[in-house]
Amino acid sequence: MRTVDLIHRKRDGEELSVEEIAYLIDGYTGGGIPDYQMSAFLMAVFFAGMTDREVSALTDRMIQSGASVDLSAVPGVKVDKHSTGGVGDKTSLIAAPLAAAAGVAVPMISGRALGHTGGTLDKLESIPGFRTNLSVDEFRAQLIQHGLAFIGQSPEIAPADGKVYSLRDATATVESIPLIASSIMSKKMAVGLDALVLDVKVGSGAFMKKQVDARRLAQMMVGIGRRLDKRVQALITDMNQPLGYAIGNALEVMEVSQTLQNAGPADLTRLSLELAARMIHLGKVAATLEEAREVAQTKLLDGSGYRKLKEVIAAQGGNPQVVDRFELLPNATGAREIASPRAGYVSGIEAEYIGLASAMIGAGRDTKDDTIDPAVGVILEVKIGQKVDAGAVLCRLYYTNEEHVEEAAQLVEDAFRISSGPPEERALILEVVG
Numbered sequence: 001m002r003t004v005d006l007i008h009r010k011r012d013g014e015e016l017s018v019e020e021i022a023y024l025i026d027g028y029t030g031g032g033i034p035d036y037q038m039s040a041f042l043m044a045v046f047f048a049g050m051t052d053r054e055v056s057a058l059t060d061r062m063i064q065s066g067a068s069v070d071l072s073a074v075p076g077v078k079v080d081k082h083s084t085g086g087v088g089d090k091t092s093l094i095a096a097p098l099a100a101a102a103g104v105a106v107p108m109i110s111g112r113a114l115g116h117t118g119g120t121l122d123k124l125e126s127i128p129g130f131r132t133n134l135s136v137d138e139f140r141a142q143l144i145q146h147g148l149a150f151i152g153q154s155p156e157i158a159p160a161d162g163k164v165y166s167l168r169d170a171t172a173t174v175e176s177i178p179l180i181a182s183s184i185m186s187k188k189m190a191v192g193l194d195a196l197v198l199d200v201k202v203g204s205g206a207f208m209k210k211q212v213d214a215r216r217l218a219q220m221m222v223g224i225g226r227r228l229d230k231r232v233q234a235l236i237t238d239m240n241q242p243l244g245y246a247i248g249n250a251l252e253v254m255e256v257s258q259t260l261q262n263a264g265p266a267d268l269t270r271l272s273l274e275l276a277a278r279m280i281h282l283g284k285v286a287a288t289l290e291e292a293r294e295v296a297q298t299k300l301l302d303g304s305g306y307r308k309l310k311e312v313i314a315a316q317g318g319n320p321q322v323v324d325r326f327e328l329l330p331n332a333t334g335a336r337e338i339a340s341p342r343a344g345y346v347s348g349i350e351a352e353y354i355g356l357a358s359a360m361i362g363a364g365r366d367t368k369d370d371t372i373d374p375a376v377g378v379i380l381e382v383k384i385g386q387k388v389d390a391g392a393v394l395c396r397l398y399y400t401n402e403e404h405v406e407e408a409a410q411l412v413e414d415a416f417r418i419s420s421g422p423p424e425e426r427a428l429i430l431e432v433v434g
């Protein structure tokens with residue numbers, strides 16, 4: 001078998017066999033296939049797509065690229081949650097502690113910033129001392145003791161996804177339904193989960209711009225889960241404006257803390273509660289979804305979700321005081337205000353532009369080896385529907401290095417649409433699949 005022939009055939013829209021896909025994944029993970037050939041293959045998949053059979057084969061091989069983590073020693077139903085990627089999307093850091101506080105075991109395996117979207121691991125690593133590179137034994141022990149542990153891909157867990165994920169980020173091959181589905185499901189299924197709640201984002205700040213594509217992605221992932229005997233449920237949710245007000249790693253940790261103290265933005269609180277409720281329901285802590293919603297709400301109001309987050313930060317080597325004393329988090333040194341050019345209503349906030357601007361000043365990566373600046377990002381002062389005066393501050397850009405600030409400020413300015421009348425209201429949760 002020759003890699004170039006497989007690239008050629010995929011480029012021409014042919015279906016590859018299980019063996020051919022295994023050859024590519026094993027070769028790339030083992031170092032025999034170089035980045036430039038894998039990049040070409042990914043671009044071919046981006047344009048030509050994959051059949052369901054190919055996606056299953058790809059997911060299976062990515063799972064097999066590492067060890068399957070045995071969590072049978074962890075009591076309770078194991079439920080994880082994952083988002084397909086958004087801007088200001090920090091729901092994992094809120095829903096997971098709420099579900100864990102309710103008694104669900106949450107083995108959370110997360111990703112890093114990808115394209116214009118943020119990543120849970122990068123957000124967590126903005127907390128001084130926080131370790132996401134737990135060994136499998138540490139991960140299991142923490143789950144038994146605290147009911148929640150955060151980890152990323154490692155040489156042990158779905159290493160193929162780790163390598164392919166960062167290559168996609170640097171080669172403009174992120175927004176592909178089969179690549180997203182196999183990426184998410186391989187790392188999720190490598191950990192011994194019983195059930196999974198997915199948040200499939202749709203809109204300007206999501207990888208899927210159209211609801212029909214988001215639905216197809218959701219159905220593909222639910223189907224992969226079903227084939228592997230796991231209960232998977234997907235919410236399709238709106239990402240036409242950033243979620244909450246904060247975009248950027250440490251800034252988002254601050255907003256997570258506020259939200260877990262019931263002082264967070266309405267949209268972020270609502271979606272996090274719904275995701276937590278679905279985790280609690282699939283985790284069999286509550287018999288009905290209605291009951292699970294009440295449990296999630298209680299865990300928010302009585303502060304037990306907030307305390308669980310602090311407990312887990314300490315367990316993973318981080319300083320738990322950061323959630324009370326934000327000055328202990330990395331802080332930006334410069335700020336730039338973006339003002340409204342006219343009076344009117346905010347009728348659009350192009351989430352992708354905000355995500356790109358934030359990545360440009362250091363919250364994301366240009367190449368797979370770039371480091372993140374945890375302090376930088378954007379804080380919105382308004383949301384869609386709000387009335388503003390001419391000159392009102394729409395958002396602030398926080399930076400530590402002046403280099404790309406002009407360009408980023410222009411992008412952020414272009415992100416806002418101000419209209420004379422109020423825009424139509426949009427639903428946050430659009431559909432449930434599975």
Ligand code: URA
Nearest residue numbers: 084085111180183184
């Ligand atoms: N999250 C992932 O884990 N993978 C993707 O490809 C997109 C979002």
